[in-house]
Amino acid sequence: MDKNQATGLFLISALLLIYLFFFSPKSEPEKAPAKPVAAATTPAPAADSAAAAATAAPPDSAAAAQALGAFATAAQGTAQDVQLRNDNLTVTFSTKGGQVQAVRLSKYKTFFGQPLDLLDKESAKLDTRFRTTDGRTIRFSDLYFQPGAAQPITEGNRQGQRLTLTAAVAGGQIEQVYTLYSDSYELGYDLRMTGLGNVIAQEPITLTFLDRVRQTEQDRAQNRNHTTINHYLATEDNGSLAEASENPEEIVISEPVKWAAHKHDFFVAGLIAQNQFSTGKFTSTVPAATDSTNKFIKTLSSTLTIPAADVLGGKGQFRYYFGPNSFQMLKEVAPGFDRNVYLGWGIFRWMNRFVIIPVFHFLEQFISSYGIIIALLVLLIKLVTWPLTYKTYVSQARMKVLKPELDEIKEKYGDDQTKVQSETMKLYTSMGVSPLSGCVPTLLTLPILFAMFNFFPNSIELRQEAFLWAKDLSSYDVFAKLPFAIPYYGDHISMFTLLMTASTLLMTWQSNQVNTAMQGPMKFYSYLMPLIFLFVLNSFAAGLTWYYFVSNVITFGQQALTRRFVDETKLRAQLEANKVKNKDKKPGGFQARLAEAMKTAQEREGEARKQGPAKSKNK
Numbered sequence: 001m002d003k004n005q006a007t008g009l010f011l012i013s014a015l016l017l018i019y020l021f022f023f024s025p026k027s028e029p030e031k032a033p034a035k036p037v038a039a040a041t042t043p044a045p046a047a048d049s050a051a052a053a054a055t056a057a058p059p060d061s062a063a064a065a066q067a068l069g070a071f072a073t074a075a076q077g078t079a080q081d082v083q084l085r086n087d088n089l090t091v092t093f094s095t096k097g098g099q100v101q102a103v104r105l106s107k108y109k110t111f112f113g114q115p116l117d118l119l120d121k122e123s124a125k126l127d128t129r130f131r132t133t134d135g136r137t138i139r140f141s142d143l144y145f146q147p148g149a150a151q152p153i154t155e156g157n158r159q160g161q162r163l164t165l166t167a168a169v170a171g172g173q174i175e176q177v178y179t180l181y182s183d184s185y186e187l188g189y190d191l192r193m194t195g196l197g198n199v200i201a202q203e204p205i206t207l208t209f210l211d212r213v214r215q216t217e218q219d220r221a222q223n224r225n226h227t228t229i230n231h232y233l234a235t236e237d238n239g240s241l242a243e244a245s246e247n248p249e250e251i252v253i254s255e256p257v258k259w260a261a262h263k264h265d266f267f268v269a270g271l272i273a274q275n276q277f278s279t280g281k282f283t284s285t286v287p288a289a290t291d292s293t294n295k296f297i298k299t300l301s302s303t304l305t306i307p308a309a310d311v312l313g314g315k316g317q318f319r320y321y322f323g324p325n326s327f328q329m330l331k332e333v334a335p336g337f338d339r340n341v342y343l344g345w346g347i348f349r350w351m352n353r354f355v356i357i358p359v360f361h362f363l364e365q366f367i368s369s370y371g372i373i374i375a376l377l378v379l380l381i382k383l384v385t386w387p388l389t390y391k392t393y394v395s396q397a398r399m400k401v402l403k404p405e406l407d408e409i410k411e412k413y414g415d416d417q418t419k420v421q422s423e424t425m426k427l428y429t430s431m432g433v434s435p436l437s438g439c440v441p442t443l444l445t446l447p448i449l450f451a452m453f454n455f456f457p458n459s460i461e462l463r464q465e466a467f468l469w470a471k472d473l474s475s476y477d478v479f480a481k482l483p484f485a486i487p488y489y490g491d492h493i494s495m496f497t498l499l500m501t502a503s504t505l506l507m508t509w510q511s512n513q514v515n516t517a518m519q520g521p522m523k524f525y526s527y528l529m530p531l532i533f534l535f536v537l538n539s540f541a542a543g544l545t546w547y548y549f550v551s552n553v554i555t556f557g558q559q560a561l562t563r564r565f566v567d568e569t570k571l572r573a574q575l576e577a578n579k580v581k582n583k584d585k586k587p588g589g590f591q592a593r594l595a596e597a598m599k600t601a602q603e604r605e606g607e608a609r610k611q612g613p614a615k616s617k618n619k
Contacts, residue, residue, distance in 0.1 A: 068143075069136050070170035070199055077144030084150060084163055084180040084187075089322055091180065091187055098145035098165035098176045099126045100187070103322045105267065110216040111464065111472065118267055118322055123212045123296065128191070130308065131201040143167045145176065153179065160184075172196040185323025186333065191316035200312065204278050204305035211262045211269065212296040218475040219539060222457065224297040226265040229282040232258045232336040241284045243342075253280040261321070262300045263340050266460045266474070268325050272334045274317035277304040324460050327357060344454035351451040364461070371467030374543055378550045381448060386558065393562045401572045402427065456544040469495060473543035488535045496545035497538050503552035504530040 068075050079096035092102040101121055108116040117123075128140040145165035153162050160181035167174045172195025179188035193200060217223040225244040232238045234256035241249040257277040261270030281303040287294040310316050321333050331338040343352035359380060363373045382389070399406075405427055413419040456462065462473040470477035479495035508527055537545055 067136070068138060069132060069134055071132075071136075071138050071143065074143040074145070074167040074169045079144070080147070082147045082163065082165075084161055084178060086160070086180055086182045086184070088183075088185050089180065089187070091178070091322070093147075093163070093165065093178070095145050095147055095165065097127060097139075097141040097143065098167065098174075099128070099140060100320065101126075103269070105323065108267075108324070109464070111218045111475075116216060116267070117214075118264065118269055119211065123214055124269075125208075125210045127208045128205060129208070130205045131203045132199055133201050134199075140174075143169070143174070145174075158183065170196055170199045172199075185321060185329070187320040187322065189318045189320060191311050191318070192314060193311050193316075197312050200308055202308050205308050205311055205316075207271070207277075207302075207304045207306065209260075209262070209269075209271065209300075209302045209304075211300040211302075213262075213264050213298045213300060214295060215297050216267070217265055217463075218472055220297060222475065222539070223265050224286060226263070226342075226458070227284075227298045227300070228263050229260060229284060229300050229302060230263055230340050231260045231280060231282060232334070232339070234258055234276050236336065238336050238339045241282055245284075246286055248283065248285045250283045251281070253282075255279070257304065259334055259337060260302045260304060261337070261340050262302065263325060266325050266463050268321060268323060268330070268340050270321040270333075270337065270340070271302070271304065272319045272321065272337070273304075273306070274319070275310060275315060277306055279305045325458075326460050327353075328361065342454060342458050344451060347447050348450045348454060351447045352455050356448075356451055356455050360455075360459075360461070369467065370462055370465040370473055370543070371470075371546060374473075374547050375550045378547055378554060382551065382554045382558065385448070389555070389558055390562055390565075393559060394566060397566050452544060452547060453540075456541040456547065459543070462541070462543045467542075467546070470542040470546070473546070474541050476539050477542035477545075490539050492538070494538045494542065494545060496542050496549055497534060497540075500537070500545045500549040500552065501530050501534040503549055503556075504533075507552055507555065 077095065079094055081101065082093050082095065084091050084093075088106055090102075090104040090106060091100060092104075093099065094101040100119065102124075103118040105116045105118055110116050125141075130138055132138060145167045148164045148166070150161045150163045153160055158181045160179060163178045163180075165176045165178075172193065174196070175190070175192040175194070177188075177190040177192065179190075213224075213227050215223050228241045228243040229251075230238065230240040231251075231253065233253070239251060239253075241251060257273070257280040259270055259272040260277075260280060260282065261268050283301045285299045287296065287298075306316065319334075321330075321337070323329065325340055327338050327341040327343070330340055343349040343357075356377070359377060360373065363376055367373050367376070406424065409420055409423045409427065413423065457474065459474065464471070465473045467473055469479055476490075476492065476494050477496050478492045479498075480493040482491045482493065485491040505527065508530065
């Protein structure tokens with residue numbers, strides 16, 4: 001590794017560290033669901049039924065009439081749980097409020113082996129409120145709804161079931177109609193208010209969604225820092241709350257919103273409007289950093305409004321999405337919904353979306369081991385970028401050929417670094433060598449580098465996929481658990497990170513042996529960066545560190561193969577020919593500006609030396 005290569009490494013490392021700092025972003029087995037298209041509406045399990053039965057005494061009818069007015073007729077009843085179910089979801093509704101109470105994802109488990117409940121009675125609450133013409137505020141959670149029998153439906157090639165919960169009030173009725181198809185993670189939701197146009201005020205109806213998120217992944221910090229609320233406006237602009245912030249976050253939207261989604265690292269609970277929501281308000285809070293015993297890692301809250309006319313006119317149509325945060329699935333749900341999978345920004349997102357993901361899913365069709373898929377992905381990328389790697393190696397070979405002249409310059413001018421740099425630039429110009437030719441090809445691979453930092457931690461395909469000693473390629477591998485925590489490192493040893501670091505150090509040492517021009521601080525820095533990334537990447541996804549270890553191994557092979565094609569004797573002859581050809585040539589472009597800057601620095605240094613003795617004599 002010569003000075004130019006070290007400069008390139010420095011730029012890459014600095015950019016990577018900046019990117020990571022600002023943009024990085026941490027029970028009993030479930031019974032198998034029934035095979036029919038969707039189960040009939042059934043009572044909840046015995047434990048839930050017992051809890052439902054233990055309801056408070058009915059409210060005093062006079063107090064209910066005072067609070068709810070014409071809607072008090074639905075204020076008394078017994079809360080019961082009813083369910084819709086397919087092979088993907090079990091959705092539980094409560095007749096008290098008539099809204100979603102719990103959602104279990106049947107095909108997924110938590111990292112700890114428990115059933116994965118995206119929402120449950122304790123962690124989440126959905127509610128709807130509206131104003132009446134006599135000034136009262138009515139909440140669905142104050143009303144009891146009567147459930148009808150789940151009706152099988154067929155629409156085109158899709159089959160499913162439909163559940164209707166009804167509350168007869170004020171001479172009309174409120175209907176909440178839910179539709180669950182057999183092959184879907186989406187739950188259709190129609191909100192209808194019929195015969196109530198004269199009692200409901202023409203003010204926006206408000207939907208609220210409180211969601212206290214539980215830890216489902218190995219790394220609590222990553223789980224929390226990847227949890228947020230995303231939204232998408234009718235103007236096709238998207239936004240989100242800051243994911244990794246430890247402070248309360250809030251966004252207030254005063255324009256139409258198409259959808260809002262609570263993203264739980266690898267899963268999403270989203271609400272999509274058939275038309276649009278009028279406004280939105282989104283907040284998030286986190287428990288105190290010292291409270292590691294809190295079973296909730298972040299609290300999310302969404303408040304969305306819809307015109308009362310939409311609901312009264314039969315246009316209150318929505319969809320819930322309760323499912324995996326999979327790019328392939330989400331892009332079919334709604335426009336912009338795939339933004340819930342964070343793939344980076346700008347060119348890095350483009351690289352992931354149109355290059356990395358398609359290649360990854362192509363390999364998935366033929367190979368079941370994701371560790372092998374990652375290795376093949378590295379190999380393909382290395383083959384595509386080999387021309388850039390080849391140019392970098394040729395640049396290193398040129399520096400090696402020029403070593404005698406470079407050593408001669410250093411010996412001649414000694415500690416006068418300005419003169420050394422000036423003469424070195426003259427040598428480069430005469431030999432036709434660019435000081436940036438070694439680092440520019442490496443910098444061109446940055447989009448792939450940064451794309452990988454976003455792809456591996458956010459790819460649900462890697463979640464809980466084991467490879468070698470790693471239990472989960474989407475999180476860090478734990479080769480050994482430490483009895484204490486090391487600052488900035490953690491309480492575990494990631495073997496993939498160690499292998500990546502060791503191979504990077506070996507590659508650096510080998511490069512420095514070939515290019516002995518690397519001296520002083522630059523040589524020290526070339527060894528320091530791999531050690532820094534040992535700490536930085538110890539808690540990153542095992543898929544990422546495995547990727548870079550394999551990348552280093554393939555790079556060794558590429559270098560060995562490239563040496564067979566680079567004849568240093570011919571390279572020397574070419575440089576000598578360039579020296580004759582460029583004998584009277586003056587540097588241009590970047591080299592000219594650099595040479596001028598060095599000349600100016602040299603003149604200032606000379607003036608400073610002259611003024612020094614003069615000042616001493618005056619004293």
